[in-house]
Amino acid sequence: MGKSFVVVGTDTGVGKTIVSAGLLFSYRVAGMEAGIQKWISTGDISGFSQDVDFILNVAGISRNFFPGISDRHLNPFSFIYPASPHYSSKMHRKRIDLSEIKSLFQEYASLMDILIVEGVGGVLVPLTQKVLLIDVIKDLDLPVLLVVKNTLGAINHSLLTIHVLRSRDIKILGLVFNDGFSCSIDIKKDNIKTISRLGKITVLGQIPFMEDIRDYKVVFDGIRKGIDQRL
Ligand SMILES: Nc1ncnc2c1ncn2[C@@H]1O[C@H](COP(=O)(O)OP(=O)(O)OP(=O)(O)O)[C@@H](O)[C@H]1O
Numbered sequence: 001m002g003k004s005f006v007v008v009g010t011d012t013g014v015g016k017t018i019v020s021a022g023l024l025f026s027y028r029v030a031g032m033e034a035g036i037q038k039w040i041s042t043g044d045i046s047g048f049s050q051d052v053d054f055i056l057n058v059a060g061i062s063r064n065f066f067p068g069i070s071d072r073h074l075n076p077f078s079f080i081y082p083a084s085p086h087y088s089s090k091m092h093r094k095r096i097d098l099s100e101i102k103s104l105f106q107e108y109a110s111l112m113d114i115l116i117v118e119g120v121g122g123v124l125v126p127l128t129q130k131v132l133l134i135d136v137i138k139d140l141d142l143p144v145l146l147v148v149k150n151t152l153g154a155i156n157h158s159l160l161t162i163h164v165l166r167s168r169d170i171k172i173l174g175l176v177f178n179d180g181f182s183c184s185i186d187i188k189k190d191n192i193k194t195i196s197r198l199g200k201i202t203v204l205g206q207i208p209f210m211e212d213i214r215d216y217k218v219v220f221d222g223i224r225k226g227i228d229q230r231l
């Protein structure tokens, strides 16, 4: 069984895909058999996760990059309706089978050196009427990397997320601050200082606004090394 972690965010749209893409690229250039999985995606008209396609493209691999790995492993559930998974699934009258997600995860992770799982929204997003993302992370005993949208509001969102992860004994590998959104530089700097101090947590990296993620390989190599030390 290889190693795995989940890239979670302080919210939806905070840069989980961007960070997952940079990390998958970094792992693969380093010669690791690394893969990406997104358990559930919504708002995808093609029936397959746009996030996964984007990440594979950045990493320079195709959907069938490894024997035995299918679209189903990469993205077990995809819905057109753009909403929280529990609601998209209801709109489409298609049940999300969590035991299937778990077995596809185990199968995929067993074939990889490293499997990066991109989270869905924030950690308390409901995947079904009863089960939240954090419940599945806990069931699979996976550590997380937390991506913070470094703007006004980040302190509260980050501390809430750290608090709830710790309350469930989920290991947090560290934080990645995403500076790709507009916000004053003073606030961005203070967010990093304040969140690491009050959250008593390691900052593994900081990413700028990026036109091409691959140009920032050095930044992602640094984050990857921090992750590997803690995995
Ligand atoms: N550092 C950055 N540089 C350039 N663009 C960015 C950066 N961070 C985020 N973006 C853009 O902001 C949007 C949201 O980022 P992203 O898709 O990575 O968020 P997410 O957390 O994966 O969202 P979701 O919850 O929908 O999966 C995307 O269009 C992305 O390209």
Ligand SMILES: [Mg+2]
Binding pocket: 016, 017, 018, 051, 118
């Ligand atoms: Mg995403």
